[in-house]
Amino acid sequence: MDLIAIYECLCDVTRLRILNMLLRGPLCVCHFQAVLREPQVKISKHLAYLRARGFVAATRRGNWMVYALPPHRPRELAANLACLQDCAAEHPVFRRDRLRLDRLAPVLPKAGPCACARTASRRAQT
Template identity: 40%
Template sequence: MKHLTQTIKALSDPIRLRIVLLLQAEGELCVCDLMAVLKLPQSTVSRHLAYLKRSCWVDTRRQGVWMHYALSQESCDFCKAMLLILKQHAADLPEVAADRSALAALLKDKPAACP
């Protein structure tokens, strides 16, 4: 029961939900990408990513000094079902569309600073 409530609670914060939806759309992002799209400081984004990692929503991959984040490939069945529901129902939300548009513009014009 504790795992289930922690998993649900992780998505109850709008910033964490936006992060999960961005990772779902793109696959893998670094902190600097999320900072730019969410317009939040590194400390805030990193704190939310740490919470999502503890809740088994995201995995990390280090490349040099950069940390890359992606949705966990070993998610429980409940998480997989939640991601499917989010994919079906969240795409129409204006905030989600704005985040995805900002991310697309960022990635299009992004220099190869972080691998």
């Protein structure tokens, strides 16, 4: 009954927000930190939780870790993610996260440092 595992994963606000962000596309950890504004350890642990259960996939890119929803999602996961996306569309917290995310990084670059790092160095330049 892996439905239970799915619901357990959806039981936490931080994880919901992470998944909501990932519904837009792959992201690196600094994105989560910048958008969620939660302590690093908290974000890292929830990412580990999701990863251990196969709800997200992680890839290292130099110093950065890129997280994404798994390419092949079982029917139940897909259904519940769709449901979450639906519900999230109305919740202020999720909407705000999406806005912050759009402002932060239009898309994740295919290579090189993540957007956070680039904006940080850009800030340093100006």
